[in-house]
Amino acid sequence: MNSQRVPIRAILFDWGGTLMREIPGFDGPMADWPRVEAIPGAVDVLHSLHGAYTIGVATNAALSDERLVRTALARVGLEPYVSVVVTARDLGTSKPDAAFFHAVLERVGCSPTEAAMVGDGYGSDIVGAKATGLRAIWFSPAGRRCPLVHPVHDAAVRALADLPGILAGPFLPDVGESLRILRDHDVPENIIRHSLAVAAVAHRLALLLRAQGTAVDLLLVHRGALLHDLDKLSSQDRAEHGIKAGRTLRELGWPDLAGIVERHVLGAHPETWEEKLVHYADKIVEEDEVVGLADRVTALSCRYVSDANRIAQALPQLLSLEEEIVRSLRAARDSLLAEVQTLDLRLPAFVAAPGAA
Numbered sequence: 001m002n003s004q005r006v007p008i009r010a011i012l013f014d015w016g017g018t019l020m021r022e023i024p025g026f027d028g029p030m031a032d033w034p035r036v037e038a039i040p041g042a043v044d045v046l047h048s049l050h051g052a053y054t055i056g057v058a059t060n061a062a063l064s065d066e067r068l069v070r071t072a073l074a075r076v077g078l079e080p081y082v083s084v085v086v087t088a089r090d091l092g093t094s095k096p097d098a099a100f101f102h103a104v105l106e107r108v109g110c111s112p113t114e115a116a117m118v119g120d121g122y123g124s125d126i127v128g129a130k131a132t133g134l135r136a137i138w139f140s141p142a143g144r145r146c147p148l149v150h151p152v153h154d155a156a157v158r159a160l161a162d163l164p165g166i167l168a169g170p171f172l173p174d175v176g177e178s179l180r181i182l183r184d185h186d187v188p189e190n191i192i193r194h195s196l197a198v199a200a201v202a203h204r205l206a207l208l209l210r211a212q213g214t215a216v217d218l219l220l221v222h223r224g225a226l227l228h229d230l231d232k233l234s235s236q237d238r239a240e241h242g243i244k245a246g247r248t249l250r251e252l253g254w255p256d257l258a259g260i261v262e263r264h265v266l267g268a269h270p271e272t273w274e275e276k277l278v279h280y281a282d283k284i285v286e287e288d289e290v291v292g293l294a295d296r297v298t299a300l301s302c303r304y305v306s307d308a309n310r311i312a313q314a315l316p317q318l319l320s321l322e323e324e325i326v327r328s329l330r331a332a333r334d335s336l337l338a339e340v341q342t343l344d345l346r347l348p349a350f351v352a353a354p355g356a357a
Helices: 042-049 066-075 098-108 122-132 160-168 175-184 189-211 218-226 238-251 255-262 273-282 293-303 305-329 333-341
Strands: 010-013 054-059 084-087 115-119 135-139 155-157
Touching (some): 010 098, 042 160, 054 066, 066 084, 115 122, 135 160, 155 160, 175 218, 189 333, 218 255, 218 273, 238 255, 255 273, 305 333
Parallel strands (some): 010 115, 135 155
């Protein structure tokens, strides 16, 4: 079963920095602080989610036990909505330890695939939750850059008010599910390694583009790149494999991903930034190495001699796309290539692909 489609029954929130502000200069248990503040939108979002989900607080608080956390939550009107509170002080272990998450799941009475963790700590909240099998929503009010080359979170929100909409819509496949889809379609490991490299490069380009103020869906870029060669070997006509992969993804319920894979092949005309970045990243990665556009086109021409004319005809479009990306990023082509060549393309250990570097 696709774990991304299992209905969510429980929402687990981090405490400090996610539901309540950590105020500089205040020491000791938060319940005893002279002033406490909820994160903007926290009361409204817990009110809207209450009844539809079991709401828990899962915190690494070392000074506050459940009673003290509930006292602090009550001071800002959050406590009535919270069914379960689990603290590191009470458990003797903390996030990202899987034992912590399993203890929380036992308290809320659901399996990992039926729960989602919402938190601002990428290592403790997001990586810990994903390693244990939960879905993970990264709360990042400042829109921070994901610390991993391969983002493992299922969604990101800058405001808690965005949570109900995220929970109502379908999630993209996460990294582990994407790898399972590739292997279920008999994609060889060398092509999976290529796809991982393309995903890492495309995601980094998307991050740089967003830093310039351009709206781009980072997870859509990464997952689209990861799945772009889903049906490469099953197609007799190499130009058709994008269409076949797109058909598969539409059948699985991900039309946005389908559009990306349909337009990554040579000669296609990508339209959105997500499509353009995946198309370009695929054309600068040879096998699982970032080599640049010229070397990649040369390698394709040597490998597919019968397609030499089609490759040559696509070159002007590729050069134009590269110029558009470089111009939008306000970067020199060589410096941009050098940056993506330094990426550590390895997956986190808990989702590492067999045979990956």
